[in-house]
Amino acid sequence: MAEYEACIMGIRVAIERKIKVLEVYGDSALVIYQLKGEWETRDPKLIDYRKLVLELVKEFDDITFCYLPRDENQIADALATLASMIKVNKQEDVKPIQMSIYETPAHYYNIEEDEEKDDHPWYHDILQYVKNHEYPDQESENDKRTLRRLAIDYVLDGEILYKRRKN
Structure with a gap:
């Protein structure tokens, strides 16, 4: 269910931003192939989630769902690591994670020009x-x-x- 909830949240954000063409990547083969219609949704708990996603999908001119295994998705792995580090008190509201998009790659900011260079490979x-x-x-x-x-x-x-x- 968490995979569907994450998908729904992401799609709603895209709708709010008036995005019309969207590629959705997920590391849950079950969810992605159910949304693509390649696998049947049998679990009664997931049927309503799937219906909601298919209703939201109507807001887009083009939307595709792509399966991406977790070990090939560094962003999802990083988010999962962050999520596992946070303890949530169920009595309190959870504050959203603020994300920023930079025009230049993030690693660019970590490289210093005068850093010593070695001739060794990364490994x-x-x-x-x-x-x-x-x-x-x-x-x-x-x-x-x-x-x-x-x-x-x-x-x-x-x-x-x-x-x-x-x-």
Whole structure:
């Protein structure tokens, strides 16, 4: 139900902004394929949600629903991480998250021009840790802990570093 509720909230925001062409991405295969009409909606609790979405869809000239697995959707993963960090008191109103859209990529603001450049690929520190359990020079304890956490997701096969996946 939460997936449908999130979809409804997003569609309502798009309607408020008078958007007429919309692509909806979701990481719930059940919800996306039900909305596309490829899967039947059998759960009585979900039927009303689906009806509401299909009613809202009439406000658009063109709307498409696309399934995007969670591990390929960094924004959804970041939002889920943020949501898991917040404790909500059911007696209080939940304040909405304020979001801003920047014209330039967010990482642009984090790069300093005079930063030292190295010739190592992005995964160099992970590779060194997986291979030799070595940390980069002058790393803080927090950085070491982060490196250990990242390295859990990787495996070394010969000289090739692979990211662990379901398959």
